[in-house]
Amino acid sequence: MTTQGAGETLAVRSIDTQTLLALHRKMVITREAEQTWSDMLQKREFYLMGHFGTGQEAVGVGLGHALEPDDYLFPTHRGIAEYVGKGMAQNDIWAEYYAKTAGPAGGKGGLHLSDYRLGLIGLVGSLGADYAISAGAALSTKLRGSDRVVVVSFGEGTSSQADLGSAMNVAALWKLPLIFAMTNNEWCELSPASEHVCTPFVAPRAEGYGIPWSVVDGNDVVAVYSAVRTVVERVRAEAGPYFLEFKSYRVGPHWSGDDGSYMCQEDVCAWQERDPIAACERRLLEEGMVSAGEISGIKKAAQAEVAAAIERARGLADPTYEEMLAGVYSGAPAGGGAREVS
Amino acid sequence: MAEMPYAAAVNRALAEELARDERVVVLGEDVRAGMFGTTSGLVQRFGEERVINTPIWENGIAGMALGLAITGMRPVAEIMFADFMYLAMDEIANQIASWTYMTGGQTSVPLVIRTAGGAGFAIGYNHSQVTEASFLGPPGLKVVAPSNAADACGLLKSAVRDDDPVLVFEHKFLYFVPQEVPDEEFLVPLGKANVLRSGDDVTMVAIGSMVGKALEAAGTLAADGISVEVIDPRTLVPLDQETIFGSVARTGRLVTVEEGRKRGSVGSEIAAEAAEKIFGSLKAPVARVAAPDIPVPPGPLAESMYVPSAERIVETVRRLVG
Numbered sequence: 001m002t003t004q005g006a007g008e009t010l011a012v013r014s015i016d017t018q019t020l021l022a023l024h025r026k027m028v029i030t031r032e033a034e035q036t037w038s039d040m041l042q043k044r045e046f047y048l049m050g051h052f053g054t055g056q057e058a059v060g061v062g063l064g065h066a067l068e069p070d071d072y073l074f075p076t077h078r079g080i081a082e083y084v085g086k087g088m089a090q091n092d093i094w095a096e097y098y099a100k101t102a103g104p105a106g107g108k109g110g111l112h113l114s115d116y117r118l119g120l121i122g123l124v125g126s127l128g129a130d131y132a133i134s135a136g137a138a139l140s141t142k143l144r145g146s147d148r149v150v151v152v153s154f155g156e157g158t159s160s161q162a163d164l165g166s167a168m169n170v171a172a173l174w175k176l177p178l179i180f181a182m183t184n185n186e187w188c189e190l191s192p193a194s195e196h197v198c199t200p201f202v203a204p205r206a207e208g209y210g211i212p213w214s215v216v217d218g219n220d221v222v223a224v225y226s227a228v229r230t231v232v233e234r235v236r237a238e239a240g241p242y243f244l245e246f247k248s249y250r251v252g253p254h255w256s257g258d259d260g261s262y263m264c265q266e267d268v269c270a271w272q273e274r275d276p277i278a279a280c281e282r283r284l285l286e287e288g289m290v291s292a293g294e295i296s297g298i299k300k301a302a303q304a305e306v307a308a309a310i311e312r313a314r315g316l317a318d319p320t321y322e323e324m325l326a327g328v329y330s331g332a333p334a335g336g337g338a339r340e341v342s
Numbered sequence: 343m344a345e346m347p348y349a350a351a352v353n354r355a356l357a358e359e360l361a362r363d364e365r366v367v368v369l370g371e372d373v374r375a376g377m378f379g380t381t382s383g384l385v386q387r388f389g390e391e392r393v394i395n396t397p398i399w400e401n402g403i404a405g406m407a408l409g410l411a412i413t414g415m416r417p418v419a420e421i422m423f424a425d426f427m428y429l430a431m432d433e434i435a436n437q438i439a440s441w442t443y444m445t446g447g448q449t450s451v452p453l454v455i456r457t458a459g460g461a462g463f464a465i466g467y468n469h470s471q472v473t474e475a476s477f478l479g480p481p482g483l484k485v486v487a488p489s490n491a492a493d494a495c496g497l498l499k500s501a502v503r504d505d506d507p508v509l510v511f512e513h514k515f516l517y518f519v520p521q522e523v524p525d526e527e528f529l530v531p532l533g534k535a536n537v538l539r540s541g542d543d544v545t546m547v548a549i550g551s552m553v554g555k556a557l558e559a560a561g562t563l564a565a566d567g568i569s570v571e572v573i574d575p576r577t578l579v580p581l582d583q584e585t586i587f588g589s590v591a592r593t594g595r596l597v598t599v600e601e602g603r604k605r606g607s608v609g610s611e612i613a614a615e616a617a618e619k620i621f622g623s624l625k626a627p628v629a630r631v632a633a634p635d636i637p638v639p640p641g642p643l644a645e646s647m648y649v650p651s652a653e654r655i656v657e658t659v660r661r662l663v664g
Binding site: 072103104105106107108109112114115116121122124125126129130131132133134135136137138139140141143144163166167169170173327328329330331 | 391401402405407408415417432433436441442445447450451482
């Protein structure tokens with residue numbers, strides 16, 4: 001891959017069958033869930049618009065799966081791969097998407113998913129707001145002497161938000177355990193990246209901040225997983241940020257309401273040939289890790305799990321008006337023992 | 343009870359809270375040196391890990407405070423000028439305000455953002471506004487505006503101990519005025535107004551730097567036989583409506599006084615609430631004394647004409663009662 005500047009080449013590690021199968025299952029369930037979601041929208045059976053990540057599942061799954069549960073991950077708005085990668089259950093995802101009180105955020109997250117048990121501590125909708133928030137979380141980690149790392153995930157479109165440079169500056173200045181994980185999918189909403197970003201790759205900019213960086217094949221789930229494991233170990237040991245750019249391609253539209261007609265179909269077809277799930281299937285089969293029957297079994301199991309989670313979510317209790325109003329504030333002050341004067 | 347300037351009272355509050363709770367950290371631009379003295383000397387006592395100089399990045403100061411708050415710390419962030427709060431608007435209005443609700447209470451957001459507003463240096467524009475009125479809307483925030491040194495200390499300490507995000511609008515012209523502050527440790531509760539002067543004819547709700555002028559005006563009006571009750575709400579969100587509207591129910595007249603501009607002011611919100619809730623008690627229209635709807639002009643003369651004066655407050659009340 002030709003980039004500007006040197007960057008680092010991260011050796012792809014060998015991977016055991018169990019891990020590769022786990023990555024594969026997570027990619028498959030991500031695609032099944034997003035496809036089901038898209039189908040429901042087509043049939044007008046679901047209210048929630050979606051930004052799907054078809055073709056780039058390897059990035060979110062490889063990234064999320066490589067982290068420990070108590071590492072913090074600030075995901076992108078695109079698809080559910082990062083949530084699935086980090087271990088979020090379909091039941092919890094769909095309970096939130098249906099805005100049901102049984103969800104981890106009591107149905108108040110919706111598209112803005114969070115699951116504090118898994119280090120998924122919030123999704124921002126004004127893209128780029130999480131550069132600063134993740135820097136704060138990384139500063140907190142450092143101040144508390146924890147060995148957690150923080151990952152902020154974003155796309156090349158959001159790289160134009162000015163806070164990225166500011167966050168890289170403080171991360172390098174304070175040697176924060178913060179990993180900038182950027183997916184370059186060549187599309188910034190409805191416009192090609194060439195109209196948004198002045199260079200083919202964004203990661204080389206990290207060099208100006210003294211931050212090491214690498215560009216990784218984002219359609220190879222093993223390369224993604226391996227790169228993140230390597231970088232996390234380094235960040236934990238050395239304390240200091242790292243910038244990873246995952247090269248991929250968004251083969252579908254920006255959101256459920258557009259048809260993607262502005263995209264070049266030749267490019268789409270070329271990238272569909274490099275589909276990360278198909279590639280992973282080939283490897284599993286070629287290396288004799290699974291049989292063809294097991295591959296189709298994984299897909300069927302994923303479809304069943306998604307269908308069951310949606311069915312369950314539909315049956316869950318909706319919030320009452322009172323429940324909708326509650327929770328703007330956290331409750332009683334913590335108090336501290338000093339007397340109150342008026 | 344010793345006298346100390348407002349800025350020193352803020353400094354004392356921060357020192358006491360840093361000493362009390364090791365999760366408290368202070369961050370902002372130049373907080374180690376301290377532009378107005380509110381944070382000076384803290385780094386020598388508590389160290390660089392507790393008193394953190396940030397780059398010039400207001401949205402980052404607010405956003406980093408949020409990141410700290412949702413991962414176990416209790417940050418007290420400083421935005422050097424209240425005008426610069428607008429540079430941090432996305433983090434404050436979109437993220438900090440919503441985070442507790444959006445996560446269904448999986449976390450709270452125990453952070454404080456302090457800032458310094460107000461005229462007094464005749465610089466105009468981006469170093470002279472009070473901006474608290476712009477922060478009444480986003481649900482999830484608490485907003486305080488201390489008008490004196492004791493409240494600056496006691497409200498800030500309560501804000502640090504509160505589990506929700508609290509914006510503290512200090513006033514830089516008040517920073518240097520020595521005032522009495524209790525010697526022993528004390529808190530001033532959030533959400534509780536302070537009745538500074540009792541009266542029967544008019545309820546005057548004054549905010550921040552205008553409290554002193556409201557009291558001056560009340561003194562002048564008393565000589566005319568007009569009895570004014572002066573209330574400092576201290577906390578703007580949540581507003582102590584019980585105290586304010588209880589007073590209006592007795593006096594039948596309501597005047598709000600603030601340094602900020604009239605359109606979309608704190609007084610506008612109080613007036614609207616009064617119209618909805620206690621219209622029947624009002625003997626006269628509500629009056630808002632506020633700055634004109636123009637940018638803060640430069641120069642000492644223009645600034646003195648822009649900021650409401652005690653004379654303007656007196657004239658307003660006379661019209662209302664007469």
